[in-house]
Amino acid sequence: MERIQDLKVIAFDADDTLWVNEPYFQEIERKFCEMMEVYHPQHTVSRELLATEIANLEDYGFGIKSFILSMIEAAIRISGRTIKLEVIEKIIYFGKEMLHKPIELLDGVEEVLATLNGRYRLVMATKGDLLDQERKLIKSGLEKHFHHIEILSDKKEANYQKLLHHLDIQPKQFLMVGNSLKSDVLPVLELGGYACHVPFHTTWEHEKIDYSIDHSNFRQLRKLLDLLDFI
Structure with a gap:
């Protein structure tokens, strides 16, 4: 994936992308x-x-x-x-x-968000319970970097379509970053958006897929800091 020319919004998954879960x-x-x-x-x-x-x-x-x-x-x-x-x-x-577990941020999170904040509109787009995710965001100290938080009931194509409508942007202006190929990558690519996969050492069984992804709008990262190399 080459540098995204029209990028306006970068959405980050939360659990196992920003912090341990x-x-x-x-x-x-x-x-x-x-x-x-x-x-x-x-x-x-x-x-x-x-x-x-x-x-x-x-x-x-x-x-x-x-x-x-x-x-x-x-x-x-x-x-x-x-x-x-x-x-x-x-x-x-x-x-x-x-x-009530303490928040353990993953490597590079603060540096990446601080670098991108102001250049793009940053959104936290995650599944889970609203109260719990808001609590974790506040405890993490990362709240200042995000324009707002989106708690999605699921991460399917229709959910992302609704999110893009709410953000008032086109798919080509949207990048999703997360640790789940099933939830953070595939639905966004189907819409014509961009997606980056940041692997975490363990994944819930329900989020696993058994095939590789080959798409011009997809980038496989080794770590979150690699995101800064192409945007």
Whole structure:
């Protein structure tokens, strides 16, 4: 991808692009699987939890609260409705623990945002719970760099089309930067926008794709700082 001539807006995903997120989910999932091992092997519990999360996305959306509700639902089903109250209480505690985790910024984030702020309109475009994402943005200290925050119910082509309409720009004036090929890259390319993939060392199973992307509007980055080399 060559330098973008008409670029006006750069949107950044938040979780695992600006700050650490998925490892916290994996840590709690591991604890959950260990607790439920009295009923089924851990790999079976993990598979059941993932299926429950995906089934609940339409009702609950993304984020910690959805994750906790899915764990409670999975625990009830896995245990054959015999789950003890203290286990439910433990799951709720896990959720509150996640909500109050400190923010760990990823390498290069502050430098990239500080460099681009003022040159382009910067937007944080992320999935998840509105209250939680706003809280994390404030705690991160990055709020000053962003024109505004967009919490999307999902990141499909229609969601991005609505975002572009709200921003009053054309796809060729929009660049999305994120760690998910499925959510941050493919839908934007389909619209005719630009997208950069910044890999994170771990990815939620639901966000994985099993093929490579070859597109003139796509750039694979090694790290976020590489973004400054071509815009």
